[in-house]
Amino acid sequence: MPSNLSGLAQTRKLGPSGRGWVAEVVCDTAAMPDHLVPLERILAARELVARRVHRTPILTSTTAGRFAQAAGVRLGDDRLYVKSEHLQKTGSFKPRGMTAKVAALTEAQRRAGIITLSAGNAGQAYAWAGREAGVPTVVVMPAGAVRSKVEACLGYGAEVVLHGEHVGETFARMEAIRDERGLTFAHPFDDPDVIAGHGSIGLEILEDLPEVDVLVVGIGGGGLISGVAAALKERRPGVRVFGVEPTESNAVSLGLERGEVVPIQPRSVADGLGAPFAGEWTLAMCRRYLDGIVLLDDPTILAGVRFAAERMKQVLEPAGAAALAAVLAGRIAIRDGERVCVVASGGNVALDQLGELLGSAGTLSGASS
Ligand SMILES: Cc1ncc(COP(=O)(O)O)c(C=O)c1O
Secondary structure, X not given: OOOOOOOOOOOOOOOOOOOOOOOOOOOOHHHOOOOOOOHHHHHHHHHHHHOOOOOOXXXXXXXXXXXHHHOOOOEHHHOEEEEEHHHOHHHEOOHHHHHHHHHOOOHHHHHHOEEEEOOOHHHHHHHHXXXXXXXXXXXXXXXXXXXXXXXHHHHOOOEEEEOOOOHHHHHHHHHHHHHHXXXXXOXXXXXXXXXXXXXXXXXHHHHHOOOOOXXXXXXXXXXXXXXXXXXXXXXXXOOXXXXXXXXXXXXXXXXXXXXXXXXXXXXXXXXHHOOOOOOHHHHHHHHHHOOEEEEEOHHHHHHHHHHHHHHOOOOOOHHHHHHHHXXXXXXXXXXXXXXXXXXXXXXXXXXXXXHXXXXXXXXXXXXXX
């Protein structure tokens, strides 16, 4: 069931070091005291990123429409619309926000370089955006980070530091290097420039599918859905936006329910959605713009990965398939005949693990149709 997002209290800052994962923004945050990124900033970020990232296609699937119908939901045009950010540069939507963040650095910050913390797609995207802009980039990853992701960051020219068994240790190392070398921390999700850059996805959806009624997006720390929801709702207030979190990786819905940043130990096959807490910006944006969040178990998320591979011939990572899975499983409150678009947010899955993931997929009620 969608969680109730109304009547939530103010958030507070908290992070593994006790100092908070608070973005060191160079933009005029005083102009946004409520932590809401305005449409004008999203429009400006869109202009900036449009020349640098792919304009991804919206694929359609009538088979997904049949699956949703078997789960009790009739989709508009008898099809599901899929904004295909797994086809984006670096294999996920992240270069949109990271390009906007890097472009907002001061000259001195650009020269000194940036540092980020990531086990996956954010690190790759900052490595890529840093190289494109000539900004030295350090990515700090947990010691056990997936080899292919480490190699991708190195391949995009970043310096990679592997440290720590859990995010607290990795974070402390990042802070130490940042302070030693005078680098700027580039946040993986809780930053107004990052959120504005991701908002470009919402603007593209409105241009390519102006009659969209419902949008569904996977949530980790909440940067993606914050930008997309703001862009859509500021332009078309009638559009409904739903988020999807893994059952045991629910930093945003927990933060919204409790009215503060809640640290969690995320556990899900969808590692891209495994943020250890939501942020001040993303909680404020999600509280303002979301119509609900649903929680999905891992087998259902993997059923989305399986559907994408089998029926759409698209390779999605579990995080990238969560929104699709939620619609196929009939978990989103869609009214009869509404036009629904999901964001397929990433495709960076280790191919040698794909068979095992597909084997653990649950069964969707439409599978026999
Ligand atoms: C593939 C993929 N989808 C969705 C997300 C969630 O994005 P956010 O943390 O901005 O909510 C991530 C984050 O890393 C991701 O890698």
